[in-house]
Amino acid sequence: MTGVSSEGPLVGKLAQRAIAVTAGLFEMGDPPRLLASSCNECGQPHFPRQETCPYCSADGCTDIELSNNGTLWAWTAVTSAPPGYKGAVPYGFGVVELPEGIRIVTRLTESDPARLSYGEPVHLEIVPVYQDEDGRDVVTFAFAADASDAPVQGGE
Amino acid sequence: MDRVEVAGVGMHPFGRFPDVSLTQMGVVAVRAALKEAGVERGGFQAAFCGTAYGGVASGHKVLGAIGMTGMPIVDVEAGCASGGAALMLAASSIASGQYETVLVFGIEKMPKGMIRSSFFEPWQEESGMSATPAYFALRAQRLMQTSGVTKEHLARVVVKNRSQGVLNCDAMYRSLVSEGEVLSSRLVCEPLHLWMLCSPNEGAAAVVLTRAPSHGANAGLTRESRASSVSLLAAVLRSHLPGPVLGESTPMAGLVESHVVASGEDGAFVNEATLPSATTLAARSAYEEAGVGPEDLDVVECQDTDAARELLSYEELGLCSDGGAGAFFATGATERGGRLPVNMSGGLLSKGEPLGASALGQVVELVRQLRGDAGDRQVDGARVALSHTVGRGANAGVVILRG
Ligand SMILES: [Zn+2]
Numbered sequence: 001m002t003g004v005s006s007e008g009p010l011v012g013k014l015a016q017r018a019i020a021v022t023a024g025l026f027e028m029g030d031p032p033r034l035l036a037s038s039c040n041e042c043g044q045p046h047f048p049r050q051e052t053c054p055y056c057s058a059d060g061c062t063d064i065e066l067s068n069n070g071t072l073w074a075w076t077a078v079t080s081a082p083p084g085y086k087g088a089v090p091y092g093f094g095v096v097e098l099p100e101g102i103r104i105v106t107r108l109t110e111s112d113p114a115r116l117s118y119g120e121p122v123h124l125e126i127v128p129v130y131q132d133e134d135g136r137d138v139v140t141f142a143f144a145a146d147a148s149d150a151p152v153q154g155g156e
Numbered sequence: 157m158d159r160v161e162v163a164g165v166g167m168h169p170f171g172r173f174p175d176v177s178l179t180q181m182g183v184v185a186v187r188a189a190l191k192e193a194g195v196e197r198g199g200f201q202a203a204f205c206g207t208a209y210g211g212v213a214s215g216h217k218v219l220g221a222i223g224m225t226g227m228p229i230v231d232v233e234a235g236c237a238s239g240g241a242a243l244m245l246a247a248s249s250i251a252s253g254q255y256e257t258v259l260v261f262g263i264e265k266m267p268k269g270m271i272r273s274s275f276f277e278p279w280q281e282e283s284g285m286s287a288t289p290a291y292f293a294l295r296a297q298r299l300m301q302t303s304g305v306t307k308e309h310l311a312r313v314v315v316k317n318r319s320q321g322v323l324n325c326d327a328m329y330r331s332l333v334s335e336g337e338v339l340s341s342r343l344v345c346e347p348l349h350l351w352m353l354c355s356p357n358e359g360a361a362a363v364v365l366t367r368a369p370s371h372g373a374n375a376g377l378t379r380e381s382r383a384s385s386v387s388l389l390a391a392v393l394r395s396h397l398p399g400p401v402l403g404e405s406t407p408m409a410g411l412v413e414s415h416v417v418a419s420g421e422d423g424a425f426v427n428e429a430t431l432p433s434a435t436t437l438a439a440r441s442a443y444e445e446a447g448v449g450p451e452d453l454d455v456v457e458c459q460d461t462d463a464a465r466e467l468l469s470y471e472e473l474g475l476c477s478d479g480g481a482g483a484f485f486a487t488g489a490t491e492r493g494g495r496l497p498v499n500m501s502g503g504l505l506s507k508g509e510p511l512g513a514s515a516l517g518q519v520v521e522l523v524r525q526l527r528g529d530a531g532d533r534q535v536d537g538a539r540v541a542l543s544h545t546v547g548r549g550a551n552a553g554v555v556i557l558r559g
Contacts, residue, residue, distance in 0.1 A: 021283045022277070036409075044411060047408060047409040055399065075294070076290055076293040076346050076348075077346060079342075080270075082272075083271075083286070084278070084281030085283075085287070086283075087282075087283065087284055093290045097412055102409050103410045103411065138282070138283075140283040
């Protein structure tokens, strides 16, 4: 199930000059990865990584990498910039379900809700959000519909 | 446990008042409530002030301005349920026998537009993960999927609440709107249009609670005030259980239909779909404490931060079955003149939402309803009432009152 975004918009082109919006959430590699952990006690996966399980309070969790492919569970688009936001609008926003049994709140590369549907296959990409003072792309994770795997999404 | 009564209520209207300070708004509401209760300086032993954006010692500034200090003053932050949290603390301090009379008030002065919340990390704001209406929209979409709710229902919730706001001089929006107008207002986050979202604004509300006189005594209250007394049967605050991705706890991830450890719920494993929300936990606890059920309610004020949130609350509060919100609303039960009118104050969709004050604003409305004092908005013969607020945290407050 991997390799879907091996030619993704950023990995190749921008990775060298790109910086993550925050550390510890994802790897920008090829393919990219979301960094999660799994509880040694109850077995539930959680994101982002932490030592204590947010579901059963047990200490001791093991790092896992989540699947890059999932299905769309809920979606919308943000049409005006929320306070503090440094990117462009509109942008897609939603929840994606992954096979590990976890639902991730995420940006979506598709900003037209009418072009998305419940349960449709999606995959992980790393996308630019804005440029910092040094002209570097600040990137974050997002999910894109497999069906509309356009080379670069405008407006992002 | 001692019985708790509402001795007086007061409001500063909800709206936008560039020339009125946060403290001044609080003073207006507090003085009105104290006057109605016949409580003077030295007549209350503690004060609880709900505010989310007020800043350091907001409650002290209000009471300092009118020379009523010396007692403990506790400022309480619990997001949209800040006033509910303050009320819970105040009520339990009386019920436990600690105090005789306690002042509770909520104050807020918020900028226009989308709420900026210190809840989010800077990176979440910078990368677009802090758009509050987007979370509301995702929740609304799920409700449309699971509960037979349509976009037309969402518009009609706004029409219903705004038609009541017309009758409320404490509301910010006081004009009628049509379903078509709501649906043609600007799309904020599909399926939510601008008028389906309440506006963060300014205002204050205050409530004086007092221990109910023991049987036979009248504690110096006049015959009139005794006849119109309102009992506080329950004031409950609860937080969320871990698991649901779109709960008000606003996590970055949640669990699929797999089993979740419901801490605080006997450590039992329950399915995500049946995991009680913060609102449901608060409602169950409040019904039990009050000794009433949803079927006993005559009038309800619930959290209509957005139109879908009101419909979701119907299910969480047990006003209708799970998955039945759309059908229940379509019966007209929650309209004026229906079996269980909801948000007869106009709701937050008409009043706006000053976070710290909104929960107590609901209580003010319900006390007036139960006294038969709600003017054109009066629900005839209202005897038992419930108010509900929920917001980020998650925090959920449920209050049950009896006239
Ligand atoms: Zn665990």
